[in-house]
Amino acid sequence: MSTKSTAERIIDAALQLISAKGYTAATTKAIADLAGVNEVTIFRHFGNKRGILKAVIEKFSYLPLLQEEINKNVTWDLETDLLNFSVKHFNFLMSIKDFVMIGFKEGMQFPEINEEIANTPLHIKNELIHYLQEMHERGKVREIDFEAAALSLIAINVGHFISRARLGTIVSDIPTEILLKTSISIFSRGLTP
Amino acid sequence: MSTKSTAERIIDAALQLISAKGYTAATTKAIADLAGVNEVTIFRHFGNKRGILKAVIEKFSYLPLLQEEINKNVTWDLETDLLNFSVKHFNFLMSIKDFVMIGFKEGMQFPEINEEIANTPLHIKNELIHYLQEMHERGKVREIDFEAAALSLIAINVGHFISRARLGTIVSDIPTEILLKTSISIFSRGLTP
């Protein structure tokens, strides 16, 4: 048996099913079955179906922010730092893949999810802008629109993530490591004065 | 009244609703209402609900491939060509936004959609690789993993598209034009020998 609490097992099951099939198609019965729990237990814990989703969102709102992790290990060597960031960002997205997929599927219907999802890029963007400005002052990054540059870097990672998470190796089977390395090699060279 | 045929109006309504709420939540009744058509008419046209989705997918399988458009207007100036591609790619994605969203939502459940969606990046990737190789031979692009570079360029555009299509201006309100211009400015400089 699992060591997880009943509520946790329900949340995990809901996360899986909603991310795979969407909120409407993920029936309470299916969630209960996957969690190995009686259907009534769900309602006793969360009141109604929306309650499960609310709990799922809450679970991800306390995520240790990627932001803090990023600031560590700054070497002030552009390519090293950007690659470090890129790998962390990519792995972070992969680790919350199911939640991100729910965001794509249900963000329009449940705005709370969108806000939660938008939170991360917003913070990251600001960190990156700050970093790029500092690097510019150190003469290691050329004059450029820092916000647009930060957004572009985020876009690369998100793009790679989407491609891998949604299409697997249909489009390409290049190892992710090489993909990120090449991206950053090009990007950091493009930023250098 | 609309000049569109009944079938077309149903397909358009389904496209809107499924992209907004997902396949399961997009009721045949709701689709019929939005199309301004009686619910039975849907079944007379498409047999069953799956039939509507099939028709939606078919509608997008005959898209004039972006691929051909890209090859036009090649100037063999790196930044000019890449920006031209980037803008076209981004606008293409925006023009089929609803279909892309359906792909995100239902791709796992209806693999036909995924195949259709993966088609575009696959073709584009090959065109880009070809272009980069040629540019390399002309001494205008440095030695690099061309496939990874092509995928990265696609990733930037997809990333920007996702951000704009899903989060609007929550993350940033920089005009798309400037965003793409900056991306390409960095990227093309990063590719230059």
Next chain:
DNA sequence: CTAGCATGTAAGTAATTACTTGCATGGGAG
């Protein structure tokens, strides 16, 4: 004008879904 074809209207059906209620049970805390 008329025949036929596309569509609307009305009514219904079987299955599913979110959710409720009442009762049984078992394991852990006092």
Next chain:
DNA sequence: CTCCCATGCAAGTAATTACTTACATGCTAG
């Protein structure tokens, strides 16, 4: 041991959903 709390089980309900059938109506081509 006993009490209680979480959970299981059984049964049910109102609403919704995909889909069907039968019939009426109106526009268009011949």
